[in-house]
Amino acid sequence: MTTSNKKVNTSVGFTLMELLVVIGIIAILASIVVVAINPSRQFAQSRNTQREANVSTILNAIGQNTVDNKGVFTCASDSITTTETNIGTGSGNIDLSCLVPTYIPSALPFDPDGGSDADTLYTVEVDALGRFTVCAPKHAEAAIAGSSEYCLTR
Numbered sequence: 001m002t003t004s005n006k007k008v009n010t011s012v013g014f015t016l017m018e019l020l021v022v023i024g025i026i027a028i029l030a031s032i033v034v035v036a037i038n039p040s041r042q043f044a045q046s047r048n049t050q051r052e053a054n055v056s057t058i059l060n061a062i063g064q065n066t067v068d069n070k071g072v073f074t075c076a077s078d079s080i081t082t083t084e085t086n087i088g089t090g091s092g093n094i095d096l097s098c099l100v101p102t103y104i105p106s107a108l109p110f111d112p113d114g115g116s117d118a119d120t121l122y123t124v125e126v127d128a129l130g131r132f133t134v135c136a137p138k139h140a141e142a143a144i145a146g147s148s149e150y151c152l153t154r
Helices: 016-037 039-068
Strands: 123-126 132-136 150-153
Touching: 016 039, 039 132, 039 150
Parallel strands: none
Antiparallel strands: 123 132, 132 150
16 A cells, blocks of 8 residues: 655645735725715704804794894894804904893703804894895805805794
8 A cells, every 4th residue: 555645735825815805905994984975064054053053043032032122123232234253252243142041941052163152153133024034154165065154034
């Protein structure tokens, strides 16, 4: 009997080339997903949604105050003029904090991108017919093509 000393290759695993190809495919798929999701655009849309809700909240509170006082807005310590006035408790801003807590439950809302109680970064004006307009100038986000200032009038 003759015995064969043949060595059988039984090693299991992947070659370096196979691993590099798989890593390359994963990298391409990951970059496609990041571009499709576009986090900066998602965050900008989220901020704009918050701005729209805040503008609506402020305008509704102004409207409720006006209705409660027989058509006269009695809240602001300074008069709201036909020119845009910034809303906030800081110097030079129209103070609408008197709307809290009667018409706005917690606090006067402010812009999610740098607003504060002193300057909400929202504006308010009233026209000759007594209609109020509240605007969010920062609604024009660079990350969202075609976005512009958001205003509501009542």
